[in-house]
Amino acid sequence: MPVRTHAPQSPPPVPPIDVMRRPRPSAAATSPASSASSPASGAAKATLVLVKHPKRPPMKQRVTLDDVERQIVQLNTDLPPDMKRRMAKAEFKRLKHCETVRQSRVRKKNERKGLRQVNDELEAELSVMLRAYRRENDWMRFDERSLRDVLFKRFVHSIYEVRGLRGENAELRDQFLLYDALGEQFQRLQDDFQIPRQIGTRTSIGTIHFAELSVEEARDIMVDSHAQATSFFEAMDRVATREEDKTMGWTQHQRITSEGRVQFNFTKRIETVGAEELVDKSWAMYCDFGLYHGIYSSVQKLEILQRINDNTLLIRRDLQEGSSAPIFRTVFLLFRIRLASGYLICFRSHNPKVCVEDDDDPNVQWMEMFYWLLITDPPAVGVGPPPRGCDVTFGGNLLNHRSAKHATIWKYQIAMALLRWESNAAAPLFALYG
Structure with missing residues (x-):
């Protein structure tokens, strides 16, 4: 008569111990006769195999009311x-x-x-x-x-x-x-004759887990940025330029890197100011957030996270075009280094490896950022006096290289920022007579 087996019931909970030992088998179970006659005894003697499950991604820890209250108490100790x-x-x-x-x-x-x-x-x-x-x-x-x-x-x-x-x-x-993007940028260019004040920011709770950069880490970022900027400049300097690639005196180049990113490059000879003076003006504007808003955008929040030295800053930027638009967040390294014939001012993103979900707004998106401003003395020609002015190269990576639509919009926004920089640092783009 067949014997119907039932599913084993779950054992009672076992208190936690350091080592768990299996119970010794009985004498009947170890005898050859019982082993030959009972298939269950063979199963009892089978070796237990540890089954390894694939690691699951860590789940986001749920925030409770006690956690929020504890953080508020830490930030506001003087409140009732x-x-x-x-x-x-x-x-x-x-x-x-x-x-x-x-x-x-x-x-x-x-x-x-x-x-x-x-x-x-x-x-x-x-x-x-x-x-x-x-x-x-x-x-x-x-x-x-x-x-x-x-x-x-x-x-x-x-x-x-x-x-x-x-x-x-x-x-x-x-x-x-x-x-639409050009119209908005031209309107903002007109409004930027009066530099807007810095937008006030409120204290955020648990938004960024920030770890300070060491001098060695910052130096590695600078070396890599300098190598990319100079290699692109040297490669594009040998390419012939068409007339349609020139806009208001700026010569435009672009290329696609091995990773699929689109890099752009604008070059121009500015004869009204020298390299040293232009670098000092540019650095002063980038470090002054009120002037920084006038160059790039008045709808952004800026915060210095770390001042490594006088020529290297770690900054957090939140860019939002409207109240319902997404927030583009970046933690970037702003630095300048002295070259053989000029200076390099660079913006290079250093976002956290684990971008925590933002607690202030669900529309936050982390954005990569890599722009450089290369200001050099013009090469000497012959034995005459040195040429006037300086050579300026502004380049970088587009934000979204997988979308031609977004890449075009960001490209023209960067071009408008370049015109603002030239108007504020070098000379006004337009002159009124009469």
């Missing part, structure tokens, strides 16, 4: 207890709302990604079917005797027409975005 509790409850409510919004955004992003993948697969399958139909049929001639042939070929023509209209629509959208 009732005020601290009210602040903790309000902050905890806001954090829960931010987490809900973030999860909803991630879920919608995944849904859109899945729909795009399905659409790409269907488009690829449709293209295969259309190519097969065009090979087997003369789709440019209609057989009026067959209604099915006429309707089907008209349907094929409409598909190609729709695809052509999609391409035109994408081009028009890119032109509109470019026009």
Whole structure:
């Protein structure tokens, strides 16, 4: 008669001990007779194998009301207890709302990604079917005797027409975005005759886990940045320039690196000021946040995290174009180094390796940043007096190299920032007479 086996019940909880020993098998279980007659005894003698599960990514620790209250107490020790509790409850409510919004955004992003993948697969399958139909049929001639042939070929023509209209629509959208970005930047250029004041910032809770840079780490970043900037400058200096690549005296070059990033480069001879004076003016503007806003953008928050020396700063920047727009956050190293014939001023991002989810706003996105300003003395020609002025090279990496639309917008924003810098540091771009 077959014996029905039942699933073993879970054993009672065992108190934690350092070493767990298996119970010794009984004499009946170890005898040869019992081993030969009972299959269960063979299972009892089997060796236990440790099963290794793949490591899961660490889960984000849930923030509780006690955690928020503890942080508020640390930041505001002089407030009364009732005020601290009210602040903790309000902050905890806001954090829960931010987490809900973030999860909803991630879920919608995944849904859109899945729909795009399905659409790409269907488009690829449709293209295969259309190519097969065009090979087997003369789709440019209609057989009026067959209604099915006429309707089907008209349907094929409409598909190609729709695809052509999609391409035109994408081009028009890119032109509109470019026009909108240029209009906004020109308006901001007019408003920057009066340098805006620094935007006030509020104390944030648990936003960035910051570790100070050592002098050796900063030196490694400087050496790598100098190598990339000079190699690009030397490579592009040998390339012939077309007239359409020149804008307001600036010569433009660009290339794609081995990692797929798009690098740009603007060069110009400025004859009204020398290299030393221009470097001093530029460094003073970059270190003064009020003037920095006038060069790049008045809608950003800046904070010095570490002053390594007089020529090296570690700065945090939050850039937001509008109240509902995403916040682009960067921790970057601002430094200047002396070269054989000039100076190099560089902005190089040094974001945390683990970018913690922002507690202030769920729309925060960490952004890479790599720009350089190379100011050198012009090379001497012949035995005459040295040339006047200096040679300026402004280059770097575009923000989003995978999207042509975003890369174009960022490219023109950088160009407008370059014109602002020239107007403030070298000479005004426009002169009014009369």
